[in-house]
Amino acid sequence: xxxxxxxxxxxxxxxxxxxxxxxxxxxxxxxxxxxxxxxxxxxxxxxxxxxxxxxxxxxxxxxxxxxxxxxxxxxxxxxxxxxxxxxxxxxxxxxxxxxxxxxxxxxxxxxxxxxxxxxxxxxxxxxxxxxxxxxxxxxxxxxxxxxxxxxxxxxxxxxxxxxxxxxxxxxxxxxxxxxxxxxxxxxxxxxxxxxxxxxxxxxxxxxxxxxxxxxxxxxxxxxxxxxxxxxxxxxxxxxxxxxxxxxxxxxxxxxxxxxxxxxxxxxxxxxxxxxxxxxxxxxxxx
Numbered sequence: 001x002x003x004x005x006x007x008x009x010x011x012x013x014x015x016x017x018x019x020x021x022x023x024x025x026x027x028x029x030x031x032x033x034x035x036x037x038x039x040x041x042x043x044x045x046x047x048x049x050x051x052x053x054x055x056x057x058x059x060x061x062x063x064x065x066x067x068x069x070x071x072x073x074x075x076x077x078x079x080x081x082x083x084x085x086x087x088x089x090x091x092x093x094x095x096x097x098x099x100x101x102x103x104x105x106x107x108x109x110x111x112x113x114x115x116x117x118x119x120x121x122x123x124x125x126x127x128x129x130x131x132x133x134x135x136x137x138x139x140x141x142x143x144x145x146x147x148x149x150x151x152x153x154x155x156x157x158x159x160x161x162x163x164x165x166x167x168x169x170x171x172x173x174x175x176x177x178x179x180x181x182x183x184x185x186x187x188x189x190x191x192x193x194x195x196x197x198x199x200x201x202x203x204x205x206x207x208x209x210x211x212x213x214x215x216x217x218x219x220x221x222x223x224x225x226x227x228x229x230x231x232x233x234x235x236x237x238x239x240x241x242x243x244x245x246x247x248x249x250x251x252x253x254x255x256x257x258x259x260x261x262x263x264x265x266x267x268x269x270x271x272x273x274x275x276x277x278x279x280x281x282x283x284x285x286x
Contacts, residue, residue: 041147043185043192043217045101047229048247048261048279051215053194054153054185056143057103063285065099069263070279073272083273091272092120095134107144111159113137117171134172135161139179152186161200176203191218210234217249225249229261239269245279255285 045055049069057063073091075083095118101111115134121127139159147153159179165172181198198211211234217227226248234240247261259281265273 035149037149037187037189039187039189039192039219040149041153041185041187042219043187043194044249044257044259044283046281047194047213047215047217047227048245048259048281049229049243049263050198050211050231051194051213051229052155052157052181052183052196053192053215054143054145054147054155054183056107056141056155057101057109057285059103059106061103061285063101063283065281065283067095067097067099067279067281069095069097069277071095071274071277073274075273075275077269077271077273083268089124090120090122094118094120101141107146108140108142110140111138113139115172119170121170128170130166130169130171132166132169132171133164135163135165135177137161137179141183147185147187152184154185155183157181157183163203173202173205173207175205177201177207178203190220191216207238208236223251225251231263239271241268241270241273242266247279253284257281257283259283 041055043053043055045057045063046052071093074086076086078084095115097113097115099111099113101109103109114136116132117134118131119128121129137159139157141155141157143153143155145151145154157180161173161177161179163174163176165174167174177200179198179200181196183194183196185192185194194215194217196213198213200209200211202208212232213230215227215229217225219225227246229245229247231243231245232240233243243263243265245261245263247259250258252258259279261279263274263277263279265275
């Protein structure tokens, strides 16, 4: 793992160690431990692309979410290790993912994610215009440590990718895979920090994936919350990349949000590079 990733992890860890009253006024610092500050736990369950928070959906609650993301890999890595614009070629994809979560117990929820993929690759001899189901993902999340004024919330989740994809058509993988993740979240009056390392391993192939996802969410307005997300992704034998995703969350209803993010690839060693993308998420909780 590169030095800048380790440095980022250290910075986040230091931020989490700051006492909850350190960034507020003297009055805020004296809030009793038994009386939770009004902003504790007040953030969504996920950011724009990959970052998740420690929150769960709530016992006997059901949530639904639809995420659309557009990819345009308009640069290819050359023999000089620099990226060059594709000439007369294109590699684009859109994904539409449906996610539903149900709180079957206190601080627990089970979820299912169903992705539909739409490929539009024009690469000379390897064109691909296929569309279909990707790898369905099911997982259980447990918020094992609740956030307090002075302590971050911590959750863990464990999931399985069903072998519903089609490797030959570039619609996911026809092998199953397991994923484990930890989510750490801490809120202050005007912002919250979130950090989650993840690891995915394939059942049959050497295609393990290591990830570090993090986010900062601010709340300058009651219904408009700007935020920024960082994603590090490293897939065995395929390379790594660093993405930054600025975006905004609109709380259009008490239990509903609409999120818009712009994924920006800062650095990559993968074969193709998508400099700037777009992601949209519509969420509602019943």
